[in-house]
Amino acid sequence: MSSSSSSAPAAAVATSTRLILVHGTGHGGWCWYKVATLLRAAGHRVDAPDLAACGADARRLSDAPTFEDYTRPLLDALRALPDGERAVLVGHSFGGMSLALAAEEFPDKVAAAVFLTAFMPDCAGPRTRVIEQVPVSDWMDSVVDEEHVPPSVFLGPDFVRRKLYQLTSEEDYTLCQSLARVSSYYVADQQQRPPFSAARYGAVTKVYVIAKQDQAMVEEYQRQMIAGIPVAEVREMADADHMAMLSAPEELAGHLADIANNYT
Helix, strand or coil, X not given: CEECCCCCCXXXXXXXXXXXXXXXXXXXXXXXXXXXXXXXXXXXXXXXXXXXXXXXXXXXXXXXCCHHHHXXXXXXXXXXXXXXXXXXXXXXXXXXXXXXXXXXXXXXXXXXXXXXXXXXXXXXXXXXXXXXXXXXXXXXXXEEECCCCCCEEECCHHHHHHHHCCCCCHHHHHHHHHHCCCECCCHHHHHCCCCCCCCXXXXXXXXXXXXXXXXXXXXXXXXXXXXXXXXXXXXXXXXXXXXXXXXXXXXXXXXXXXXXXXXX
């Protein structure tokens, strides 16, 4: 495992690499708008799909009862890649679980899996262990409905502002509140699946990007997950909150462009 400083190269130096940016709980592809714009301007091919019942996707949460249903837009994007083409996947927050599933299903189509202050499961224990152990003791005004199928969560506006968006602009926070949706962590469904395999997900090149000012997925917990499974590289963003793509988009775009150039 190697580490780099928080400084990032400019996103302008690029080869034509495909990156697929995967959002987290309650969000959609919209949250990548700043980083996607910078990467495309640098010559990369960028997709930021809405996962099922997220963003502008027309489905309701009840239409995506399993984690595979939820992740299917990402799985379909990888399935559709031409033979021999590989993509750099970037997963934010809960999007790390979707990256793990995609790498398990299509390891030969993943050039690198980049976990941005994201859940990064290991191959030794239950898939959901990293979700169940996250050290968030106070979800504040968030609303959970265990009776819904699948069990639902809506991240409350105060929780979002104070724990996820504390360094993000008022404009981007307002955008989030306009587009936020009910989602799920699919814990019960994922508990029914075996651990991710060392031969498939475990063999995919992994890079972790730490957001040091994250107040939800705190740095100590990010490093705990890094210690649980081999990674090729660890990068740090000193001044990024949980929403690093909004609070430090230029720096993040530089990191992602550099990673894409290095691992493809």
